[in-house]
Amino acid sequence: MQDCIFCKMVNGDIPCVKVYENESILCFLDIAPAAKGHCLVIPKTHAENILEISPELAGEMHEVISIVAKGMLKGLGADGFNVNMNNFKAAGQLVMHAHWHMIPRFHGDGLQLWPQDKYESEEQMQAFSQKIRSGI
Ligand code: 5GP
Ligand code: ZN
Numbered sequence: 001m002q003d004c005i006f007c008k009m010v011n012g013d014i015p016c017v018k019v020y021e022n023e024s025i026l027c028f029l030d031i032a033p034a035a036k037g038h039c040l041v042i043p044k045t046h047a048e049n050i051l052e053i054s055p056e057l058a059g060e061m062h063e064v065i066s067i068v069a070k071g072m073l074k075g076l077g078a079d080g081f082n083v084n085m086n087n088f089k090a091a092g093q094l095v096m097h098a099h100w101h102m103i104p105r106f107h108g109d110g111l112q113l114w115p116q117d118k119y120e121s122e123e124q125m126q127a128f129s130q131k132i133r134s135g136i
Pocket of ligand 2: 001004005006007008045046047096097
């Protein structure tokens, strides 16, 4: 897609530091890492968000995420990793080409990816579940 920074990386029009690729998926380093080694995994064909990813491609993404995760654990010596995806602007998506963030984690690294809230009651919790189910 024209004017998409990640499509330009796929096409080689702008550089990126590659970690892994196959025919349909590219993994490269995020330029502003939450932790060094922070990767982005993207489909090579433009899709805006997870809702535009087919189940087949999702399966391939999962495979590549597992491959890169092994690299983080064995190659970087990470103790764990986060997989995160921002969908739509309200969720913090800045680049409108679907991408999975992979962040290597180490015991005691102190990185907190999001603050947590709490429910006021069991009823409120049930109501939220019901609202989500009503839209499925
Ligand atoms: P989002 O907020 O859309 O989930 O994440 C977009 C990510 O893309 C950000 O973490 C940002 O640092 C990364 N990013 C944006 N522009 C570039 C770039 O030109 N090169 C690389 N390697 N990463 C980028
Ligand atoms: Zn794109």
